[in-house]
Amino acid sequence: xxxxxxxxxxxxxxxxxxxxxxxxxxxxxxxxxxxxxxxxxxxxxxxxxxxxxxxxxxxxxxxxxxxxx
Ligand code: SF4
Numbered sequence: 001x002x003x004x005x006x007x008x009x010x011x012x013x014x015x016x017x018x019x020x021x022x023x024x025x026x027x028x029x030x031x032x033x034x035x036x037x038x039x040x041x042x043x044x045x046x047x048x049x050x051x052x053x054x055x056x057x058x059x060x061x062x063x064x065x066x067x068x069x
Contacts, residue, residue, distance in 0.1 A: 003044055004055040012052075012063035023064050031059035034067045 006013050013019045016029055030036050030047060036059075037046035044056040049065060057063075 001046075001054065001056045004052065004057050004061070008055055008057075008063075009051040010063040010065045012057070012061060014058045014061045016060055016062040019062055021062075021064055023066070024062060028062055028066050028068075029059065030057050030061040030063075030066075032069055033062075034069045035065075036069065 004012055004014065006018070011019065011021050031045070035047045035049040037048055039045040039059060041056060043059050045059055047057045051065070
């Protein structure tokens with residue numbers, strides 16, 4: 001799968017430090033989101049949210065449909 005670029009969907013960012021989204025709360029990362037599956041390629045892994053099944057997302061990324069695992 002290709003690696004996601006910033007703004008892939010839902011205000012996604014590859015580096016959570018780059019977001020200023022109102023929904024973001026400290027400590028939230030793709031790797032602790034309920035849609036996160038696992039790392040598959042270095043810092044990148046699978047997200048099972050329907051908007052991200054066509055890309056790899058970064059463990060230290062974030063998007064606005066984040067949900068706690
Ligand atoms: Fe990352 Fe969760 Fe958004 Fe998937 S749904 S891109 S794991 S924050």
